[in-house]
Amino acid sequence: xxxxxxxxxxxxxxxxxxxxxxxxxxxxxxxxxxxxxxxxxxxxxxxxxxxxxxxxxxxxxxxxxxxxxxxxxxxxxxxxxxxxxxxxxxxxxxxxxxxxxxxxxxxxxxxxxxxxxxxxxxxxxxxxxxxxxxxxxxxxxxxxxxxxxxxxxxxxxxxxxxxxxxxxxxxxxxxxxxxxxxxxxxxxxxxxxxxxxxxxxxxxxxxxxxxxxxxxxxxxxxxxxxxxxxxxxxxxxxxxxxxxxxxxxxxxxxxxxxxxxxxxxxxxxxxxxxxxxxxx
Amino acid sequence: xxxxxxxxxxxxxxxxxxxxxxxxxxxxxxxxxxxxxxxxxxxxxxxxxxxxxxxxxxxxxxxxxxxxxxxxxxxxxxxxxxxxxxxxxxxxxxxxxxxxxxxxxxxxxxxxxxxxxxxxxxxxxxxxxxxxxxxxxxxxxxxxxxxxxxxxxxxxxxxxxxxxxxxxxxxxxxxxxxxxxxxxxxxxxxxxxxxxxxxxxxxxxxxxxxxxxxxxxxxxxxxxxxxxxxxxxxxxxxxxxxxxxxxxxxxxxxxxxxxxxxxxxxxxxxxxxxxxxxxxxxxxxxxxxxxxxxxxxxxxxxxxxxxxxxxxxxxx
Numbered sequence: 001x002x003x004x005x006x007x008x009x010x011x012x013x014x015x016x017x018x019x020x021x022x023x024x025x026x027x028x029x030x031x032x033x034x035x036x037x038x039x040x041x042x043x044x045x046x047x048x049x050x051x052x053x054x055x056x057x058x059x060x061x062x063x064x065x066x067x068x069x070x071x072x073x074x075x076x077x078x079x080x081x082x083x084x085x086x087x088x089x090x091x092x093x094x095x096x097x098x099x100x101x102x103x104x105x106x107x108x109x110x111x112x113x114x115x116x117x118x119x120x121x122x123x124x125x126x127x128x129x130x131x132x133x134x135x136x137x138x139x140x141x142x143x144x145x146x147x148x149x150x151x152x153x154x155x156x157x158x159x160x161x162x163x164x165x166x167x168x169x170x171x172x173x174x175x176x177x178x179x180x181x182x183x184x185x186x187x188x189x190x191x192x193x194x195x196x197x198x199x200x201x202x203x204x205x206x207x208x209x210x211x212x213x214x215x216x217x218x219x220x221x222x223x224x225x226x227x228x229x230x231x232x233x234x235x236x237x238x239x240x241x242x243x244x245x246x247x248x249x250x251x252x253x254x255x256x257x258x259x260x261x262x263x264x265x266x267x268x269x270x271x272x273x274x275x276x277x278x279x280x
Numbered sequence: 281x282x283x284x285x286x287x288x289x290x291x292x293x294x295x296x297x298x299x300x301x302x303x304x305x306x307x308x309x310x311x312x313x314x315x316x317x318x319x320x321x322x323x324x325x326x327x328x329x330x331x332x333x334x335x336x337x338x339x340x341x342x343x344x345x346x347x348x349x350x351x352x353x354x355x356x357x358x359x360x361x362x363x364x365x366x367x368x369x370x371x372x373x374x375x376x377x378x379x380x381x382x383x384x385x386x387x388x389x390x391x392x393x394x395x396x397x398x399x400x401x402x403x404x405x406x407x408x409x410x411x412x413x414x415x416x417x418x419x420x421x422x423x424x425x426x427x428x429x430x431x432x433x434x435x436x437x438x439x440x441x442x443x444x445x446x447x448x449x450x451x452x453x454x455x456x457x458x459x460x461x462x463x464x465x466x467x468x469x470x471x472x473x474x475x476x477x478x479x480x481x482x483x484x485x486x487x488x489x490x491x492x493x494x495x496x497x498x499x500x501x502x503x504x505x506x507x508x509x510x511x512x513x514x515x516x517x518x519x520x521x522x523x524x525x526x527x528x529x530x531x532x533x534x535x536x537x538x539x540x541x542x543x544x545x546x547x548x549x550x551x552x553x554x555x556x557x558x559x560x561x562x563x564x565x566x567x568x569x570x571x572x573x574x575x576x577x578x579x580x581x582x583x584x585x586x587x588x589x590x591x592x593x594x595x596x
Binding site for chain 2: 081134138142164171178203204249
């Protein structure tokens with residue numbers, strides 16, 4: 001009732017209320033599912049094909065052969081080199097992220113096998129501080145490159161990130177060149193990098209290792225951009241075309257090799273791994 | 281952290297002092313330079329000083345890339361275009377003579393008046409700019425010219441066309457190419473070194489940073505807008521993420537601080553160029569003694585060592 005009264009002047013600058021939808025309700029077609037239904041469909045809406053966001057552990061389970069994953073460098077934790085304090089201390093945000101996600105950082109790395117081909121996996125988790133890349137993400141990704149290079153295996157990365165982690169200041173920007181150098185070491189060892197870009201792969205991660213895969217594979221509906229549409233709109237006031245930045249608009253202009261729906265992902269990556277192994 | 285960087289500097293100072301007469305005059309210059317850096321390091325800049333650097337780094341009269349090229353180099357020939365679709369004026373590239381050798385140059389360029397600012401897109405490059413830069417990196421590699429880059433940008437351009445032409449991929453590949461070069465690479469941060477737009481041309485053997493330049497992951501305004509939800513809190517953001525030269529040196533991100541004339545580089549372009557030129561030729565002379573493969577290995581090792589986390593890795 002009160003919503004009909006015009007309060008636009010007071011409320012013009014107030015933040016938009018987030019929509020209170022259940023995580024199992026499809027934002028595209030409003031279908032609602034039980035957990036086990038979505039598990040069975042790999043968290044893809046059986047009605048409209050919308051890809052629900054997937055956490056790192058579940059993604060590994062979806063992509064790797066059962067029981068093949070063994071995690072490395074799980075003990076690495078971010079420090080607070082700048083004593084960063086915005087509205088809350090960085091250390092508090094880190095602790096909260098760890099408690100709520102059960103992860104030590106925004107990336108999980110380790111050995112795995114996909115369709116019986118051994119490989120190294122590096123999987124990001126957007127739920128941990130927006131998948132932002134700080135010192136630990138840079139270090140763990142680099143170690144995944146080294147581990148793949150040592151064993152002569154391909155590295156499969158799955159990205160989901162809002163970009164560099166501002167709370168680590170310039171050190172987070174330096175994770176771009178750091179990750180790039182690690183990829184170059186991996187290439188010198190003759191190993192392939194398969195980059196699977198999930199929603200969203202943006203900014204610092206897009207401008208470093210995610211773009212450097214020998215093959216770039218996107219998830220349907222994923223935002224793949226250096227600058228997201230909202231920021232483009234705010235800074236340039238340009239009129240934005242439909243689907244700007246989405247995988248579907250990146251694919252026709254040649255920025256990515258393929259858009260592969262989640263249910264076909266394991267087979268697709270498996271085929272690539274066989275091809276790069278070249279009969280070995 | 282502070283003590284670690286301090287120790288490293290003190291150790292280098294001590295080692296240089298012990299080498300005594302061997303290095304001659306150049307060495308004593310190096311000594312003074314290290315001593316100055318150490319003095320700066322031991323006096324932590326205040327929040328006001330940090331904000332002053334932010335303002336000076338963006339000062340409208342601050343010398344830009346071409347101001348330095350003009351003063352430091354001879355026979356500058358600008359190279360234009362990415363050989364695919366455009367010439368991006370926000371990023372200038374070329375060949376020139378510096379200290380008797382040919383160097384390849386890449387740098388973002390801002391404009392002085394409103395017309396030139398628009399033409400140069402305020403120093404914000406499109407992917408075409410980075411592709412032009414990569415073309416010049418390849419020339420440098422083929423002909424064994426050292427690569428010298430100047431960083432001065434508010435960031436890579438955040439527009440629709442830039443996205444459609446592959447901004448993220450261009451920045452990634454520019455860095456990847458720099459990680460493969462076997463020629464000496466020296467980067468100077470001469471104003472704003474902001475986000476991926478800066479790191480795209482900063483994967484260098486040595487990064488020099490002017491006293492009042494800033495090197496940031498995001499502009500103070502952008503950081504404030506996201507974390508404080510208010511762009512007006514830029515001062516607080518700058519104080520929190522410490523973009524000044526002293527902190528960048530302390531964190532090991534840059535290798536040396538280049539002094540500026542009293543009051544800032546904008547007060548005296550010639551003197552600012554002379555000071556930058558000195559550091560630049562020192563850095564190049566150091567690097568030119570190192571074989572190419574080793575140079576590349578050390579460059580990658582330099583960046584791969586950046587980051588602060590626990591547990592600290594055991595020394596190899």
